[in-house]
Amino acid sequence: MFIKLVVTPDNIEQGIEEDCEKGPVGRAIQELFPDAIDIDVASDYMTFRDAEGELWGAIPEASCTLFISDFDMGKPVTPTIFFLDFHRNQDWE
Numbered sequence: 195m196f197i198k199l200v201v202t203p204d205n206i207e208q209g210i211e212e213d214c215e216k217g218p219v220g221r222a223i224q225e226l227f228p229d230a231i232d233i234d235v236a237s238d239y240m241t242f243r244d245a246e247g248e249l250w251g252a253i254p255e256a257s258c259t260l261f262i263s264d265f266d267m268g269k270p271v272t273p274t275i276f277f278l279d280f281h282r283n284q285d286w287e
């Protein structure tokens with residue numbers, strides 16, 4: 195499932211540094227998939243479970259990894275769009 199993930203100014207403003215679920219990217223995933231649970235965003239992978247409990251995961255592109263790292267280190271970041279290819283049940287656990 196190829197998605198366009200939009201990280202908004204609100205996602206950034208409300209994001210919590212070093213929080214896998216409540217950082218700006220995690221918040222953007224939650225907005226795109228309102229029923230998503232167990233959102234886990236790291237610099238080298240991201241996962242969530244859908245309403246049926248299926249696990250989805252993606253490897254973030256380099257610009258997304260840099261965005262996550264910069265945000266977590268307290269550096270300024272700006273709203274952006276990432277394109278991610280999520281796959282179901284690909285040994286993400």
